[in-house]
Amino acid sequence: xxxxxxxxxxxxxxxxxxxxxVSSCFTPQHFQRKEYIFRPQERVPFVYFIVxxxxxxxxxxDDGNEHIxxxxxxxxxxxxxxxxxxxxxxTMGLHCLEDTVVLKLSLxxxxxxxxxxxxMEHFFLAKANGGHIASxxxxxxxxxxxxxxxxxxxxxxxxxxxxxxxxTLLASYLGxxxxxxxxxxxxx
Amino acid sequence: xxxxxxxxxxxxxxxxxxxxxVSSCFTPQHFQRKEYIFRPQERVPFVYFIVxxxxxxxxxxDDGNEHIxxxxxxxxxxxxxxxxxxxxxxTMGLHCLEDTVVLKLSLxxxxxxxxxxxxMEHFFLAKANGGHIASxxxxxxxxxxxxxxxxxxxxxxxxxxxxxxxxTLLASYLGxxxxxxxxxxxxx
DNA sequence: GGTTAATAGTGATAAATATCACAGTTTTTA
DNA sequence: TAAAAACTGTGATATTTATCACTATTAACC
Numbered sequence: 001x002x003x004x005x006x007x008x009x010x011x012x013x014x015x016x017x018x019x020x021x022v023s024s025c026f027t028p029q030h031f032q033r034k035e036y037i038f039r040p041q042e043r044v045p046f047v048y049f050i051v052x053x054x055x056x057x058x059x060x061x062d063d064g065n066e067h068i069x070x071x072x073x074x075x076x077x078x079x080x081x082x083x084x085x086x087x088x089x090x091t092m093g094l095h096c097l098e099d100t101v102v103l104k105l106s107l108x109x110x111x112x113x114x115x116x117x118x119x120m121e122h123f124f125l126a127k128a129n130g131g132h133i134a135s136x137x138x139x140x141x142x143x144x145x146x147x148x149x150x151x152x153x154x155x156x157x158x159x160x161x162x163x164x165x166x167x168t169l170l171a172s173y174l175g176x177x178x179x180x181x182x183x184x185x186x187x188x
Numbered sequence: 189x190x191x192x193x194x195x196x197x198x199x200x201x202x203x204x205x206x207x208x209x210v211s212s213c214f215t216p217q218h219f220q221r222k223e224y225i226f227r228p229q230e231r232v233p234f235v236y237f238i239v240x241x242x243x244x245x246x247x248x249x250d251d252g253n254e255h256i257x258x259x260x261x262x263x264x265x266x267x268x269x270x271x272x273x274x275x276x277x278x279t280m281g282l283h284c285l286e287d288t289v290v291l292k293l294s295l296x297x298x299x300x301x302x303x304x305x306x307x308m309e310h311f312f313l314a315k316a317n318g319g320h321i322a323s324x325x326x327x328x329x330x331x332x333x334x335x336x337x338x339x340x341x342x343x344x345x346x347x348x349x350x351x352x353x354x355x356t357l358l359a360s361y362l363g364x365x366x367x368x369x370x371x372x373x374x375x376x
Numbered sequence: 377g378g379t380t381a382a383t384a385g386t387g388a389t390a391a392a393t394a395t396c397a398c399a400g401t402t403t404t405t406a
Numbered sequence: 407t408a409a410a411a412a413c414t415g416t417g418a419t420a421t422t423t424a425t426c427a428c429t430a431t432t433a434a435c436c
Contacts, residue, residue: 059221067331069324082321085314114310121303121309126273128316133270135323140247142330143255146422166383174277175331177424182385188268334392354413365394370415384433394421404411 001026003051004103007075012119025109031102033128037094037102044083044090046104050076051082053100054164056173059092071097071161077127080100142177147176148184189214191239192291195263199314200307206277209304213297218289225282227288233307234292238264241288242352247280248345256361259285259349265315285353312316335364 001023002161008014014022026049031037038044040060050072057069057078061177069092072078083090087107105113114121141150150175155162171181189213196202199205202210212316214237219225226232228248236243238260245257245266257280260266271278293301329338339362343350348360359369 005212033356050344059332061332065332065433069327081317084220085317118306118309125309125313125316128271128313129269129321132316133324135320136289139257139323139326139330140255142327143360144247144249145254148422169382172331178384179386179425183423186385292397336392356413366414367416368393371393374415377436378424379434379436381432381434385430386428387423388427391424392422395419397418400414402413404409405430406407406409406412 001101001105003075006114007049007173008120008123011123013120014117018117018119022113022120025113026103026105028101028103030100031096033096033099035096037096037100038048038080038090039093040091041089044080045106047077047079047081047084047110048094048102050074050078051101051103053095053096053102054098055096055100056169057092066172068169071158071165071173073161077131097169100182142175147174148187150156150176151181151184152172189291192237193262195237196308196311199311202307203276204303206305206307210301210308213301214291214293216289217353219284219287221284221287223227223284225284226268226278228279229277231275232268233275233294235265235269235272235298236282236290236292237269238262238266239289239291241281241284241290242286242349243284243288244357245280246284254360256357259346259353259361261349265319285357330363335362335368336375338362338364339369341371 002017004023004026005014005019008019008022012058031053037048037055052074054071054073055078056065056071057080059069060066061069070078080090080092080094082088083092084107110124139155145153151170154170154174167181167185168178171178174181176184191203192211192214193207196207196210216239219241225236225243240262241316242259243266244259245268246254247257248254253318266278266282268278268282270276271280272295298312302312329341333341339358342362343360355369355373356366359366362369364372
């Protein structure tokens with residue numbers, strides 16, 4: 001819970017009482033490597049604050065191929081936001097790449113927090129905007145750069161992540177075939 | 189202003205007083221076709237609610253090539269969110285493709301609205317999440333589909349927009365060369 | 377500890393897409 | 407309304423990337 005408070009207080013300041021209420025809405029949970037936090041078609045009752053570990057948000061297409069929307073690690077919020085906010089079936093799955101500890105928050109808890117402590121709505125808004133901005137950067141990378149540049153940018157931006165994921169997964173994230181990525185990483 | 193109220197009330201309900209305060213924070217402005225609402229490197233003091241017309245959010249790379257992050261028309265909110273929220277220089281430009289009427293809202297106005305009427309923070313959060321979800325769809329389109337499929341999806345999803353933009357711009361939005369798009373649109 | 381599964385590299389080839397060059401058309405603007 | 411600019415289509419060719427096939431290596435699991 002300490003991690004959560006530090007995380008929130010990068011954006012807004014909370015009194016002890018406020019944080020005590022906020023934290024009472026979260027439930028910790030542990031997942032193992034290779035477990036799914038949720039799968040496509042399932043309900044998504046929670047948004048997850050990732051305390052430790054590593055997950056990926058994946059979309060599975062009609063041919064069964066996995067496409068990686070994002071990796072999420074320490075200090076990130078993740079869920080299928082469309083499904084969570086509208087209480088619908090997931091279109092994506094959230095898959096653990098390492099043993100992962102999360103703090104989960106239900107939609108009711110989320111609304112209780114916003115009602116009880118309006119500052120938190122500001123915090124969530126800041127996070128949502130951050131997510132939007134990050135997505136725009138990724139879109140730009142597809143518009144501007146070829147596979148090699150996208151790979152180089154990823155190395156620059158997430159040097160620590162590169163150590164923790166396979167080339168196969170990185171290729172999928174970057175939108176190139178495994179083989180092409182292998183050839184790119186050689187020529188440097 | 190009527191348009192704005194209808195737009196907001198798709199998400200939350202406002203009393204007359206509340207809406208009167210909200211609308212007092214907005215200023216209408218008219219732009220002509222080909223004008224820039226803001227350019228890269230400029231300050232971005234406002235977020236823009238587009239009442240009518242058509243704009244595109246563009247990033248200009250080191251070689252001077254324009255890349256289109258999004259088209260925005262009636263009922264959309266647009267700005268360089270990173271620059272607006274942190275009051276920094278724009279990394280993108282907002283360019284009018286048609287004569288465009290906007291309602292602009294400053295960061296102060298935005299914060300006044302949130303302070304005076306907390307429900308509105310919920311509204312803005314819903315919009316931010318909507319933007320995030322839309323971006324994720326676009327990312328998926330790059331991961332899953334080739335140029336032809338992205339083109340077909342665009343036709344399906346935005347049939348009315350297709351009539352209003354040149355193929356050159358559409359190609360740029362889809363991340364393919366003008367020539368390739370021309371050949372794709374022939375083979376169908 | 378031995379078997380199975382996942383990961384990684386690489387050659388050969390096919391497919392998708394970009395680039396260059398040019399011509400015809402439409403739209404803008406002075 | 408004439409000239410300039412922007413848009414569009416298309417051929418020829420080069421480049422990028424995917425796919426298939428195979429091998430080697432490493433990690434996971436009973």
